[in-house]
Amino acid sequence: MLTLPAVLTHAASAVFARGLPQAVQSQPAEVVADASALQQFDSSALAVLLECRRQAMAAGKAFAVHGAPARLRELASLYGVQALIPPVATAATVAAA
Known part of the structure; x- marks a missing residue:
């Protein structure tokens, strides 16, 4: 499982995104x-999740999000990308990750 930090704003997202290729692999x-764990975030969190999804798909892996806060889901809906960051289908998937 790839854990997002508590703070994922514009200032922090570039640093976090640098580690995505290795984390996804x-x-x-x-x-x-x-x-x-997300507590303070902006639309940059969506950009990080979309980049994570892109890298996962490029590596032939499925992608899902666990524990997305309501506000993050609202932002995803507002930007029309909610289908691209799907929730984890089952608790078994989370336990296995």
């Missing part, structure tokens, strides 16, 4: 981004 067949 180290994941099994499905990359699960754990967003449950």
Whole structure:
């Protein structure tokens, strides 16, 4: 599981995104981004999740998000990208990640 930090704003997202290629490659067949720790974020968090999804798909891996705060889901809906950052389908997937 790829854990997002508590703060993922414009200033922090570039630093976090630099580590995505290695983090995605180290994941099994499905990359699960754990967003449950997010407390302070802006639309940059969506950009990070979309980049994570892009890298997962390029590596032939599935992608899902666990624990997305309501505000993050609202932002995704507002920007029309909610289908691109799907929630984890089952608790078993989270436990296996």
